[in-house]
Amino acid sequence: MNPTPTVRPARPADLPRLVELIHEHVAYERSAPRPPGLADRLGPRLFAQDPRLWVLLAETPDGQVAGYAACSEEFAFWDARSYLHMDCLYLAEDARGHGLGAALMAAVADLARERGLGHVEWQTPDWNEGAIRFYDRLGAASHPKRRYAWPAG
Template sequence: MEHLPVIRRARVGDLPRLVELIHEHVAYEKSDPRPADLAGRLGPRLFTEDARLWVLLAENADGVVAGYAACSAEFAFWDARDHLHMDCLYLAAAARGQGLGAALMDGVRELARELGLEQVQWQTPDWNEGAIRFYDRLGAASNPKLRYTLPVEGPAATSRA
């Protein structure tokens, strides 16, 4: 009997595994390490009654959480409407190629529908060819933009003063 992917919303007890996956994701993207107190910072944002951040988890055939998609509502000024912004989608290396990514994306689309949003937007690094092929197969369209970050404090914040 074939195991259908299980996609569900994160629960408080999932936080340690979610943080493990986040650290794997950070390493995969060769990004700077994240704060040691990540679980303490995420928990209150995820598991409150008025949370505006949603995390969907993918379980593999053994029932182990093997991936996640983190989303929040965001306003698109040019369209004058909200959309669902998928900030992260990650699958552990051993879980890739099992249909979990497509199932997660179906879950993200369903979450957007539940929230009354008409569109999902996200980004991926331009070097991540596997993700780009995956998103193209889903029928998603890409936009040629760069994403910038600017610290509010520090040398870059005062360089033009």
């Protein structure tokens, strides 16, 4: 792999590959399949110039999109400050271990700094030992909390 991986913002033409990676990510995290029409729902939000939503893509040396980091701006009430929430970071299995994840994380940190946001927050399943080791090597601190989801309907 390229010693300096390429990370760039997603473009509309990337949407089909991004959706493939999202479905891989969903399966990897043992989550329920998402309803049909993901591209139709995601595309307008992602490419509508929403200033609070960003997707960065990692490319292999041959230009193939191999991973993504999806981020949005959030507000920390206790701190009365906004921060960058990295909702997802995923690399295709054969792209792991070649520096693409570190390059994505560096680009996420750059994005936070560019937006004037003081820090980045994210989560990973407690069984994902590879991700936990990766984040620990970066010097990230974990916080013991559980994440809940509650349907509003």
